[in-house]
Amino acid sequence: MVSHVSDERLIDVMEGSAAADRAHVDACAQCRARLAEAEAGLALAAGAEVPEPAPLYWESLRRQVGRRIDEQGARRPVFRRRLALGPVLAAAAVLAGIVTLLPRAVHHPAPPPERHLPAWSALPPADEDEGLDVLRAVAPVVAEAAPASVCAGVAECVADLSDEESQLLAERLREEIGQGKEL
Amino acid sequence: MADESAAELAPSRRHEDDRDAVAACRGGQREAFDRLVEKYQRDVYRLCYRYVNNHQDANDMAQEVFLKAYRALDRFRGDSTFSTWLYRIAVNTCLNFRASRRPESGELPEGLPDRAQGALERLERDERSRQVREAVTRLPDKQRATLILKIYHDLTHEEVARILGSSVGTVKANLFHALGNLRKMLAAGTGG
Numbered sequence: 001m002v003s004h005v006s007d008e009r010l011i012d013v014m015e016g017s018a019a020a021d022r023a024h025v026d027a028c029a030q031c032r033a034r035l036a037e038a039e040a041g042l043a044l045a046a047g048a049e050v051p052e053p054a055p056l057y058w059e060s061l062r063r064q065v066g067r068r069i070d071e072q073g074a075r076r077p078v079f080r081r082r083l084a085l086g087p088v089l090a091a092a093a094v095l096a097g098i099v100t101l102l103p104r105a106v107h108h109p110a111p112p113p114e115r116h117l118p119a120w121s122a123l124p125p126a127d128e129d130e131g132l133d134v135l136r137a138v139a140p141v142v143a144e145a146a147p148a149s150v151c152a153g154v155a156e157c158v159a160d161l162s163d164e165e166s167q168l169l170a171e172r173l174r175e176e177i178g179q180g181k182e183l
Numbered sequence: 184m185a186d187e188s189a190a191e192l193a194p195s196r197r198h199e200d201d202r203d204a205v206a207a208c209r210g211g212q213r214e215a216f217d218r219l220v221e222k223y224q225r226d227v228y229r230l231c232y233r234y235v236n237n238h239q240d241a242n243d244m245a246q247e248v249f250l251k252a253y254r255a256l257d258r259f260r261g262d263s264t265f266s267t268w269l270y271r272i273a274v275n276t277c278l279n280f281r282a283s284r285r286p287e288s289g290e291l292p293e294g295l296p297d298r299a300q301g302a303l304e305r306l307e308r309d310e311r312s313r314q315v316r317e318a319v320t321r322l323p324d325k326q327r328a329t330l331i332l333k334i335y336h337d338l339t340h341e342e343v344a345r346i347l348g349s350s351v352g353t354v355k356a357n358l359f360h361a362l363g364n365l366r367k368m369l370a371a372g373t374g375g
Contacts, residue, residue: 008355011340034363041362044369045334047308048315050232061228061242062220065249069213072250 005031014038201265208256216256220249223266226336227273233331234277236316244280248273263345270336270346274328318368326361329354 005013005021005028012018013025013035025031201222207215227248232241251272259268319327325347332343333354344354 006356007359008352011355011359037366038359038362041364041366042334044315045319045330045362045365048312048319050229050316050335051238053228053238058221058224061224061245062217064242065220065246065253066213066217068246068250069216069253 004028004034007034010035010038014042198264198266202261205256205259205261205265208253216253219252219265223269224249226266227269230270230273230331230336231277233316233319233335234280234327236313236320240280244273244276247280248276251276267342267345270332270338271348274332274346278324278328314369315365318365321368322361322364325349325353326357326364329357330361330365333358 005024009018009021010025010031013021025035201219204215204219208219224245228241228245231244231248232238235241235244248269252269255272259265263271319330322330328347329343332338332346333340338346340351340354340358344351347354349357
């Protein structure tokens with residue numbers, strides 16, 4: 001029975017580091033074919049470069065990594081974390097005791113009121129906002145409601161309005177429309 | 184790692200620098216980690232790119248690799264080099280990454296095509312590269328990791344074995360099968 005060169009030793013032959021196996025490969029059509037297949041695969045693989053990103057990309061990658069590290073909080077060394085575990089567990093036990101012993105009638109503070117976003121926050125970006133033409137048409141009314149010295153343009157005036165002011169402006173516009181004025 | 188900037192330094196000096204940087208990070212110097220990112224970002228990005236074959240996913244993965252490394256710095260005991268450790272994190276991240284399978288964008292070449300080389304020739308070469316990269320992404324996990332680390336990152340069989348947690352013999356066998364499979368896939372036109 002012919003003993004062929006193993007797959008891993010064929011890699012050595014390919015890399016030129018197995019002279020004894022090389023002699024077998026030279027004499028064995030089957031091993032030669034296997035080696036040729038692997039060499040052809042290597043030739044194909046070697047030519048496939050990764051597209052090089054723009055030079056500025058590397059700086060951007062570094063910054064993104066730095067920002068995410070900052071956002072997600074600092075790393076805590078394992079050693080210090082282990083040391084801190086004792087007091088934390090003790091504090092947790094004390095806290096659990098207090099909570100258990102406290103009368104059930106403890107007053108639970110009401111959750112903070114839900115914060116409503118102003119109506120204008122749902123506006124699309126300026127270049128996609130079809131309502132801007134209408135806004136320009138109502139500029140005189142807005143200017144009256146918010147003096148020109150306060151803001152530079154209509155969009156700025158509206159953007160800076162509080163909920164209350166937005167509501168007032170809406171009422172005023174409704175009145176104007178109700179009086180038959182064209183916007 | 185095969186990065187040209189990293190390769191300028193002698194290996195022992197390079198590893199010493201890395202150990203110093205890791206120690207500085209542990210001491211709270213964030214900028215020391217920035218230096219490690221700068222040093223290894225090309226290798227990490229290219230490794231990730233080989234797995235997913237598109238820039239967006241490779242970028243996401245490369246960031247993830249560095250974040251994981253940063254969080255795990257305390258667990259780096261220095262038994263292996265920092266680059267081996269980082270490669271291990273990178274390979275694991277790549278294996279676990281659920282690629283969004285974004286199609287490879289037709290990224291524009293950096294400069295204008297070399298006139299002497301000819302635009303057509305360049306296009307053909309780029310297309311061939313794309314097919315090979317696509318075929319590499321379809322290899323079984325171990326074969327793919329072995330081929331990428333050995334062929335594209337120029338690591339030794341021993342280094343690849345340490346990164347993948349396997350024996351040198353297994354690495355060589357996986358490489359052999361990877362090359363054969365790559366050849367078959369491309370001959371059959373299933374590279375992508």
